[in-house]
Each structure stands twice: as C-alpha cells, then as structure tokens.
Amino acid sequence: MTPHRRIDEASPVRIALLGCGTVGSAVARLLTEQAEDLRVRAGRRLELVGIAVRDTTRERPGIDSSLLTDDPLALVTAEEVDLVVELIGGIEPARELVLAALDRGASVVTANKALLATHGAKIFETAERNGRDVYFEAAVAGAIPIIRPLRESLVGDEITSIIGIVNGTTNYILDKMHSDKQTFESALTEAQELGYAEADPTADVAGHDAAAKAAILAGLAFHCRVRAEEVFCEGITEVTPEDIAAAESMDSVMKLLAICQVNPEDETVAVRVHPTMVPRKHPLASVDGAYNAIFIESQSAGRLMFYGPGAGGSPTASAVMGDLVTVARNLVRGATGPGESSYRGLAVADAGAIRTAYHIRLQVADVAGTLESVAACFARNHVSVRAVRQEAQGAVGEAVELVIVTHVARTQDLDAAVAELRLLDQVTGPVRPMRVEG
Numbered sequence: 355m356t357p358h359r360r361i362d363e364a365s366p367v368r369i370a371l372l373g374c375g376t377v378g379s380a381v382a383r384l385l386t387e388q389a390e391d392l393r394v395r396a397g398r399r400l401e402l403v404g405i406a407v408r409d410t411t412r413e414r415p416g417i418d419s420s421l422l423t424d425d426p427l428a429l430v431t432a433e434e435v436d437l438v439v440e441l442i443g444g445i446e447p448a449r450e451l452v453l454a455a456l457d458r459g460a461s462v463v464t465a466n467k468a469l470l471a472t473h474g475a476k477i478f479e480t481a482e483r484n485g486r487d488v489y490f491e492a493a494v495a496g497a498i499p500i501i502r503p504l505r506e507s508l509v510g511d512e513i514t515s516i517i518g519i520v521n522g523t524t525n526y527i528l529d530k531m532h533s534d535k536q537t538f539e540s541a542l543t544e545a546q547e548l549g550y551a552e553a554d555p556t557a558d559v560a561g562h563d564a565a566a567k568a569a570i571l572a573g574l575a576f577h578c579r580v581r582a583e584e585v586f587c588e589g590i591t592e593v594t595p596e597d598i599a600a601a602e603s604m605d606s607v608m609k610l611l612a613i614c615q616v617n618p619e620d621e622t623v624a625v626r627v628h629p630t631m632v633p634r635k636h637p638l639a640s641v642d643g644a645y646n647a648i649f650i651e652s653q654s655a656g657r658l659m660f661y662g663p664g665a666g667g668s669p670t671a672s673a674v675m676g677d678l679v680t681v682a683r684n685l686v687r688g689a690t691g692p693g694e695s696s697y698r699g700l701a702v703a704d705a706g707a708i709r710t711a712y713h714i715r716l717q718v719a720d721v722a723g724t725l726e727s728v729a730a731c732f733a734r735n736h737v738s739v740r741a742v743r744q745e746a747q748g749a750v751g752e753a754v755e756l757v758i759v760t761h762v763a764r765t766q767d768l769d770a771a772v773a774e775l776r777l778l779d780q781v782t783g784p785v786r787p788m789r790v791e792g
C-alpha cells in the first residue's frame with residue numbers, strides 16, 4: 355500500500371485534471387469559482403495543480419493557462435498530486451493514466467463508464483491494493499445520484515431489478531423524433547451541440563454508452579462483475595419514423611431502455627439495452643430531452659425512482675464535484691470509501707434467454723389462411739400471441755399491414771418465429787419486431 359502523503363491542516367488537497375472539454379472545463383471553473391465553499395465542505399483547500407490537454411496553446415475562457423500541460427503521465431505521477439480527475443474519456447490513455455495515478459498513490463474521480471465497464475476489475479483491484487479511492491458518480495446518469503445510493507444507501511437491501519433511461523443523447527433524439535417529427539440526423543446534431551453526446555457519438559446511438567452504464571449498474575446492484583461486452587445491446591440507429599408512428603398508434607413512445615434483472619431460477623443476471631415501446635402512461639414515457647430516469651426494485655424498499663439531468667457539462671460537473679469533495683474528505687481523514695463488491699460472482703445470462711413482450715409489424719397478402727399461417731409460426735416457437743390487428747382493409751389479395759402483440763417470450767423463440775414469418779409466401783414485405791415494456 356502506498357503511504358498517504360500527509361495532508362496536515364496547512365496543506366491543500368492537490369488535484370490534477372485530465373481533459374478540459376465539456377465536463378472538464380466546467381469542473382475547472384467550479385473549482386475556482388467555489389473555492390471558499392469547497393474548502394469549508396472538504397475541510398481543506400482544493401488546489402488545482404495542473405490540467406492535461408491536447409493543445410496547450412488554445413484559448414480557454416475562465417481557465418488559468420499556466421496550469422495547462424500536454425504531458426498527462428507526468429502530471430498524474432507528480433509527487434504532490436493527491437487526487438486525479440479523469441475527464442478525457444475512452445479507454446486509452448485513460449486506463450494507463452488512472453492505473454499510474456493509483457499506483458503512485460493518488461485517488462481517482464472519473465466519469466468514464468466505458469473504461470470502468472471494460473477494465474473496472476483491474477482498476478478497483480489497483481485502488482484497493484494502494485488504499486485509494488475510485489469514485490464515479492458522473493459515469494452513470496450524469497447528475498443523478500445513483501452510484502452512491504447503490505454503493506451505500508441500498509447496500510443492505512436485496513435489489514431484484516433495474517430499469518431505466520441512462521443515455522441523454524438517444525433520449526433527446528427519440529423525444530425530438532416524436533414531439534417535433536425531427537429527423538434522426540438533425541436531433542443528433544443538436545444533442546452534440548448541447549454537449550450531451552460522446553466525442554464519437556456512435557457510442558451513444560449504437561447503445562454502447564448505455565450498455566457500459568448498464569454493466570456498472572448491474573455489477574453494483576447484484577454484487578457481481580458485468581463487462582460492457584456481455585450486455586445485450588441494440589442502439590437506435592435502425593429506429594425509423596415508421597417505428598415512431600407505430601409506437602404512437604399504440605399510445606406508446608420509443609425509449610432506449612437499460613434493463614438489469616436477476617433470474618432467481620438459475621441465479622444469472624440478464625443485462626440488456628434496446629429500443630423499447632413504452633406506454634404513455636408509464637412514468638418512463640414522460641422522461642424527455644436529455645433527462646434520465648432509473649427505477650430500482652428491491653426486497654425491502656420496494657420501488658424507487660431516480661430522475662434528473664443525465665448529460666451536459668454543468669449537470670455532469672455537479673456529480674464530479676460531489677465525488678471530489680467526498681474523496682478530499684477521505685484523504686483528510688486518512689480513510690477510503692467503499693471498494694468493489696463482487697462476491698456473488700453471478701454469471702451473465704445468454705441473450706437468447708432474455709424474456710420480453712414484442713410488437714411485430716408485417717406486410718401480408720390479405721388472402722384466406724394468412725392469419726392461420728402467421729399464427730402457426732408463433733405457436734411452433736412457443737410464443738403466445740396477445741393481440742392481432744389488421745391496419746387497413748383493401749380488396750382480397752392486396753397487401754395489408756398486420757400488427758401482432760405477444761405475451762412475454764424468450765428472445766431466441768421470438769427470433770425463430772420471425773425467421774419463419776419471413777419465409778412465408780403470404781408475407782410480402784419487411785417483418786419489424788420491437789420490444790415492449792410496461
């Protein structure tokens with residue numbers, strides 16, 4: 355274990371900041387503007403000793419240019435640094451820098467879900483070995499306090515499921531596609547301009563950002579390790595205006611949901627992210643813009659809901675600042691906060707075993723026997739049909755749209771039924787399955 359640098363009453367807690375983009379610049383400014391209040395709350399002055407950036411010559415309003423450096427490794431391994439705030443994002447060099455900081459004896463605050471959901475085990479083990487903290491409230495659902503409730507407030511309870519909207523960019527896009535009939539592309543451009551999107555927005559729209567957050571939430575809630583790559587993940591890139599219209603015709607909206615559940619039968623954890631039809635009366639349906647919301651169900655507490663801004667520089671900086679003060683307090687007391695808890699070692703369920711209800715649109719020829727053939731595809735694959743609706747009526751033989759809503763079914767069974775539907779002569783156009791919750 356690295357010995358703590360003694361932070362006596364006269365010493366400040368010395369902070370190194372990695373990255374000065376949307377979130378980093380907001381954190382740097384708050385450290386200056388709120389210096390006096392932060393000193394009282396943390397019990398020591400919080401001194402920003404360096405900011406690692408790519409371009410030290412760029413003008414950065416409100417940022418002291420004498421703090422800028424383009425050598426992040428030298429900064430995080432500097433003897434005097436107590437706390438490293440990693441806000442550059444991505445895997446490398448963030449991984450190398452965080453590990454170097456912990457090994458040198460600094461604690462870490464990060465907003466980097468991609469890093470934690472990929473290399474969390476190594477990072478938490480390194481922190482534990484060195485007796486240092488890793489705090490990451492901003493990594494999931496921006497400003498919403500969700501990591502601390504899971505690591506502390508609910509640690510005595512038995513969580514059974516988590517369902518939520520955990521990506522602000524995609525929620526913004528889907529909301530604009532519904533409410534303003536905006537195109538996917540123009541809504542994404544707006545989300546980028548507002549500072550919600552990742553540096554590469556593919557991470558948002560392909561669902562990878564939400565999958566990383568779901569992996570972190572599942573690990574914390576169920577005391578196991580889930581890696582981002584183990585999460586079943588479908589993004590919103592394939593969601594069309596027709597899907598939006600189909601959801602609206604069911605009095606529903608499309609949302610990108612993250613769902614984490616323990617299957618009590620085989621003690622596996624199912625973790626998934628996908629576009630989902632949510633009925634308008636469901637509380638998640640009214641979560642608009644870049645807001646996030648997370649429902650937790652637990653044995654003793656029952657149902658809990660967490661709601662608030664899930665992205666953006668200022669809201670995310672709020673979560674980073676909370677971690678920063680907490681870690682500074684720990685450093686002053688010579689203590690550490692909770693480490694990783696993965697003792698249950700639950701396995702992650704196969705994607706095919708995941709169970710959900712479906713809404714399926716398909717174009718069929720309006721001829722005798724069509725309905726029977728379609729129904730047989732579902733029956734053969736053990737998928738129970740809950741409702742069938744024919745969207746329009748024309749002359750016999752004409753193409754019509756059929757809408758089928760199923761009861762909860764296994765993904766692999768539904769996939770098999772859809773594959774059979776696509777082979778039917780009476781099916782004359784695309785078959786579009788969408789998941790339904792609530």
Ligand SMILES: NC(=O)C1=CN([C@@H]2O[C@H](COP(=O)(O)OP(=O)(O)OC[C@H]3O[C@@H](n4cnc5c(N)ncnc54)[C@H](O)[C@@H]3O)[C@@H](O)[C@H]2O)C=CC1
Pocket residue numbers: 372373374375376377378406407408426440441442443444447465466467492493496549550551552553664665666667670
């Ligand atoms: N923007 C948001 O709403 C939220 C972001 N986050 C996370 O916060 C982190 C930062 O995100 P943003 O500030 O939005 O990203 P950003 O892209 O605006 O800022 C990152 C900054 O780091 C700099 N950088 C990259 N590699 C570097 C290196 N090797 N050395 C020095 N500087 C380097 C970039 O030039 C950029 O200015 C990411 O992990 C992101 O996932 C988390 C929650 C919300």
Ligand SMILES: N[C@@H](CC=O)C(=O)O
Pocket residue numbers: 493494495496520521522523524550551552558563664665666
């Ligand atoms: N790109 C992310 C930022 C917060 O984590 C999002 O849109 O939610």
Ligand code: NA
Pocket residue numbers: 491492493494495496497498499500501673
């Ligand atoms: Na949060």
